[in-house]
Amino acid sequence: MWLLVAIIQITCNSLLLPSSTSSTKSVKKIPDASTTSNALTLSFSTSTRQSKDSNMANTSLPPAYTAVENTGTLERPEGAGITRTREEEAAKSKRQKAKIAQLWAETGEWGRAKRTVCKREKERRKERKLEVEREKDGERARRREWKSRRDMLIERERRKAKERGLEVEREREREQEEEREQEQEREQEREREQEEEREQEEEREQEEKRESEGCNESARDTATEMESWRTGDSEKDAIVAAATVVRLLLVQIYLQSSLPS
Numbered sequence: 677m678w679l680l681v682a683i684i685q686i687t688c689n690s691l692l693l694p695s696s697t698s699s700t701k702s703v704k705k706i707p708d709a710s711t712t713s714n715a716l717t718l719s720f721s722t723s724t725r726q727s728k729d730s731n732m733a734n735t736s737l738p739p740a741y742t743a744v745e746n747t748g749t750l751e752r753p754e755g756a757g758i759t760r761t762r763e764e765e766a767a768k769s770k771r772q773k774a775k776i777a778q779l780w781a782e783t784g785e786w787g788r789a790k791r792t793v794c795k796r797e798k799e800r801r802k803e804r805k806l807e808v809e810r811e812k813d814g815e816r817a818r819r820r821e822w823k824s825r826r827d828m829l830i831e832r833e834r835r836k837a838k839e840r841g842l843e844v845e846r847e848r849e850r851e852q853e854e855e856r857e858q859e860q861e862r863e864q865e866r867e868r869e870q871e872e873e874r875e876q877e878e879e880r881e882q883e884e885k886r887e888s889e890g891c892n893e894s895a896r897d898t899a900t901e902m903e904s905w906r907t908g909d910s911e912k913d914a915i916v917a918a919a920t921v922v923r924l925l926l927v928q929i930y931l932q933s934s935l936p937s
Contacts, residue, residue, distance in 0.1 A: 772797070 772793060779789035 776789050776793045779792055780786045783789055
């Protein structure tokens with residue numbers, strides 16, 4: 677009878693718990709009735725609660741996301757995801773069953789071992805969730821810091837560009853002012869040249885006017901002189917004739933007085 681129970685136990689363990697070799701070996705080392713009954717209970721309880729274990733295995737944490745540096749975007753790591761493959765689920769279920777079997781072998785109570793493993797798994801998931809939240813908070817903080825640095829750099833570049841634009845505008849205004857001053861100087865120079873030309877033209881006109889007036893005056897003087905010469909010749913002729921007559925009379929008187937009577 678004991679040999680039949682041991683064979684059933686080994687068969688159940690090989691079918692239901694293939695990965696829990698350590699727990700199977702520990703069970704084989706205790707060939708008493710209590711251990712055998714516990715092994716049978718574990719086999720039947722495991723078969724009845726297999727759906728609960730699979731449901732528990734399906735509950736997992738959301739994937740961990742890492743922020744790509746200097747981009748502000750999130751990158752999903754390879755293989756991360758809520759859903760797992762059938763092999764991963766089977767491996768996780770085997771690991772969990774192995775932990776339950778090991779703890780049950782140590783304590784001798786399957787329910788307590790199951791609750792303890794589930795509690796530890798729940799705490800581990802909670803801790804992992806908190807760790808993921810801390811990582812997300814850290815990523816958000818780093819992303820905010822990076823955005824603040826980026827905004828600061830953008831603002832600095834914007835100010836520099838604005839200053840460069842203002843400097844270019846001031847340089848353009850200075851060039852325009854210099855061009856206006858040069859244009860004003862050229863305009864003033866042209867006005868001075870035109871004024872000098874007008875003055876020279878006026879001087880030439882006045883000189884020509886004076887020359888024309890002088891010519892007219894000289895012509896009038898010449899005419900006056902010629903008129904005076906004409907009037908003066910007749911007077912001179914009369915005077916000369918009178919003088920000649922007087923001279924002839926004096927000569928006649930002298931001759932008459934000098935001749936003997």
